[in-house]
Amino acid sequence: MKALATLARLSADDLDRALPALRALTGEDVRTRFPYRGAEVAGIGGFLIVAGDEQALAPFRRVQSAVLVDDLDGTQALVAEHGGEIVDGPNEVPTGRNATVRHPGRAVLEYVEHRARPEQTMS
Template sequence: MAVESVVVRQRVEDLDAAVPFYEKLAGSTASRFAFAGVDLASVGPFLLFAGPDEAVQRVAGVTATLAVADLNAAVEEAKAGGADVVMPIQPTPNGRRAVLRHPYGGVFEYVGP
């Protein structure tokens, strides 16, 4: 398994106010979408999210998003190394994802085909 990129996750109180700052910082335009009651904006290496506390808690506990070339293989390899599956592979608006707790503590979202 090779991690192709890492996305930093950041909760913000006001997504509309935060997006211009991160667009300038990243030098790219935000792609906005909603998922599981949370409003999100992907801007370069940042994933900004906002929403009601109850909905945000579902995504706030994840340290970062790891993009991988083969999601099935990455999940199996992580499990073989001692990771626990918090959320199995499932479809999302922009691909597939799984959430795993690494054996040394971090909780990471894996995304990929």
């Protein structure tokens, strides 16, 4: 399993209010936007924004960063070799598959393997 990119996870109460400043900061347009588990998610530049009310955001707050990987199945080998645990997944998600891993030392990362052509809604 190889890390392809790391996305900083941000929380927002309203995605439409959060995105204009990130567009200005990154100079990029939103590349993905979709509903997921009661929240709304968007990717722009090096950021992954999860928006919703406090109740919708609660399950997402434990994850510190998202890591795009070339092969999600490698998470099992990573955990076996270095410790930690898979706390959620693998799951089918709108962009491919994901799994959440708690690493030794308590860091919690979401690993995501994108499909070759992710389903997406552009804003």
